[in-house]
Amino acid sequence: MTPAAWLAPLLAAAAPAAAPAEAPALAAWHGNWAGEGMAFGRPATATLEIGPAPDGATRLAYRLTVGGAPAYGAEGLYRLDAKGRVAGSWTDSTGRTRPVAGAVAADLWWTHWGSADIEIGRSTYALEAGGVLRVRDSVLQADGGWRLFAELSYRRTD
Numbered sequence: 001m002t003p004a005a006w007l008a009p010l011l012a013a014a015a016p017a018a019a020p021a022e023a024p025a026l027a028a029w030h031g032n033w034a035g036e037g038m039a040f041g042r043p044a045t046a047t048l049e050i051g052p053a054p055d056g057a058t059r060l061a062y063r064l065t066v067g068g069a070p071a072y073g074a075e076g077l078y079r080l081d082a083k084g085r086v087a088g089s090w091t092d093s094t095g096r097t098r099p100v101a102g103a104v105a106a107d108l109w110w111t112h113w114g115s116a117d118i119e120i121g122r123s124t125y126a127l128e129a130g131g132v133l134r135v136r137d138s139v140l141q142a143d144g145g146w147r148l149f150a151e152l153s154y155r156r157t158d
Helices: 003-014
Strands: 031-039 042-052 058-066 069-080 085-092 097-105 108-115 119-128 132-140 146-156
Touching: 031 132, 042 146, 069 097, 085 108
Parallel strands: none
Antiparallel strands: 031 042, 031 146, 042 058, 058 069, 069 085, 085 097, 097 108, 108 119, 119 132, 132 146
């Protein structure tokens, strides 16, 4: 047996194991964003401030203007686990706090929010070509379908 032949198995055994897959993160969405589109059937603009919060969470501050008048504001706090699952809460300008659950996969972050006693909704945050963040918000209808009530396209302002 040549020295290389008996050394190869030893070196292979000593090689580091493949690194585990990196946990998904919301960092790709972090930043300040300004958007425009439609909300509640009317022209709308909005801002998103997305960034780190304590304990590794992500904070999202949202301000919506519909028809030129301030219409809604909210703050979300999201925690992401190693499998890309999202859990958190959404507190809005009406004083309601809703639980949030969802996931992150590649360039899509989606959440379901609310509860059956008030309403259940979903929001999707899709990072698209050209640096666009497209956000779609829908509410669950009695027939099981989803009604889109807002769709805005955002661009980074920072």
